[in-house]
Amino acid sequence: MPTSHDQKLATDVNGTHVDKGPKLLIIGAGARGNAYARSTSESTNGVVAAVAEPVPYKREALARKYIWPFLGERDGQLFESWEQFLQYEANRRRRAAEGEKVLSGVDGVFVCTLDETHADIITGLSPLGLHVMSEKPLATTLADCLKIYRSLQLQDSGSIFSIGHVLHYSPHNMLLRELLLNKRSIGDIVSVEHTEPVGWWHFSHSYVRGNWRKESSTAPSLLTKSCHDIDFLLWILCSQPGKPGQPPHLPSYVTSMGSLVYFKRSRKPELAGEATNCLSCAAENECIYSAKKIYDAAHVGKGNAGWPVHIVDPEIEDCLRMSGMDSAKNRLMQRLGEDYDESTPQIEIDRRPWFGRCVYECDNDVCDDQVVTISWEDDLPKTEGSTVPSLSRGAKTASFHMVAFTEKQCERRGRIYGTKGEMEYDSKTIRVYDFATSKSEVHHPRQPGGGHGGGDDGLTQQFIKAIEVVENEGMSVQEAQATHIGCSIEEIMRSHAMVFAAEEARKERKVVDFQAWWTLNVGKRLSP
Secondary structure (H helix, E strand, C coil): CCCCHHHHEEECCCCCEEECCCEEEEECCCHHHHHHHHHHHHHCCCEEEEEECCCHHHHHHHHHHHCHHHHCCCCCCEECCHHHHHHHHHHHHHHHHCCCCCCCCCCEEEECCCHHHHHHHHHHHHHHCCEEEECCCCCCCHHHHHHHHHHHHHCCCCCCEEECCHHHHCHHHHHHHHHHHHCCCCCCEEEEEEEEECCHHHHHHHHHCCCCCCCCCCCCHHHHCCHHHHHHHHHHHCCCCCCCCCCCCCCCEEEEEEECCCCCHHHCCHHHCCCCEHHHCCCHHHCCCCHHHHHHHCCHHHCCCCCCHHHHCCCHHHHHHHHCHHHHHHHHHHHHCCCCCCCCCHHHHHCCCCCCECCCCCCCCCCCEEEEEEEECCCCCECCCCCCECCCCCCEEEEEEEECCCCCCCCCEEEEEECCEEEEECCCCEEEEECCCCEEEEECCCCCCCHHHHHHHHHHHHHHHHHHHHHHCCCCHHHHHHHHHCCCHHHHHHHHHHHHHHHHHHHHCCCEEHHHHHHHHHHHHHCC
16 A cells, blocks of 8 residues: 555654655666656655666656655755765765764665666675665676675675566466465476567567667667566576475576567568668558657557657656647657767767667667577485475476567466466466366456556565565564565576576577586686
8 A cells, every 4th residue: 555645754853854664765767767766655665765867857857756745855865876876875974973963864775777787886885785676687797797796795695685576576476476386286397388478569669779779788688678587487496485495496407599580671671761760761651660650659649658758758748748749749759850870979879779760770689589498307305205306396397488579568478387287377367277177267366557567566565675674673684585575696696697598508509507507607706
């Protein structure tokens, strides 16, 4: 339930209203930063106390929505960068140590910047000992993931650390895991087929024209889009629920196939000719990927200037509200008309998205269709007196398919085959078929709204609850991490490592022995 304004407010030593719950800093006021700010304000006892964002409009827009209504305007709320916040916080702590009365600092931080910046931010803030929730992926390279891992180890587990794997926290997936692992509704898991349907125009927006289009400047789409899904598979297939201290059932092998199938010049319609921008293309009227159709006809023209349009221009929502439809459309067309040519410096091309660019003329190179196969072998120890492996540690396989060309948009679906039944899921329902009774039961998990089927709110609630029990109730960080976050930094590291191993398998066209790969690429690099 949303927390009321009055419940969140108290008075500090200077008579200024402050919040009773944990105080959070949002680093990055884009779509994800605003999503977590909304979740914090509407579904928790926490309060967004500060924002670090280089774009003035975004910085102040987040403050108007989520900071000033609760705290008013005061010092220490708006920062142009995380480095500026770090300097401010170091100075605030110094003044407090000298006995000066100062405003209280933040307890935790949401890192919601571009993926490639996470490592510098998390390691840079590490000496402050703040609780951290990092948007996924953790980082864009294995080296940076390891850099973060080491910095967290140096804290000696003094702070909560969470990752934006929101699929853990949706009511749908929590019930699915409960049915599989605790209730054992289909017996031992034998095989999983899991699909992420990205959505035909969504993929073109984010991974052809958008920030995540190019592996050299970001990372493979398996990491930037589908680390959610690889993590989901490990979450249900490695876990040993109800067995404290028992090691996870680790994967044995991984392989992958995939490529950029469609969004490339060889697929360009002949009618489009040499055009590189939708606004000047002869084929625009009949092209389903027309930027005018996606952003204007399907969104602004229908009065929707939220996502994805506010990614094209963050100020267009205010423009539509204050100046009307014509002004909003004119502003949109100006943005869509922006383009580059051979005279444009490469650094300028790489540093930003180009949302009016022809999808067949972009510089994208990430996969738009990819399959990953992971296998587990029978794993000892055996249950005492038994000749078969322990519960949930039998041989099994998982296949994952990330595909751009779908009607559904990010509504994961799949089938799970067990020794006693079969399960089918689609992000809204879960159907369980029992072999013994030949009957099916359909579950309809609660659909709370918000992003990712309620996962955004669920993750935010658990992160802030973990901070509360550590800071106010004396619970150890280790217990709070296990109870409320539900995963450790080791598990976060493992799921990211699986993505990097899968990419190595895809590029080198081989099967990777995952445990040997882990020892070589992670274990040895973490050794003193």
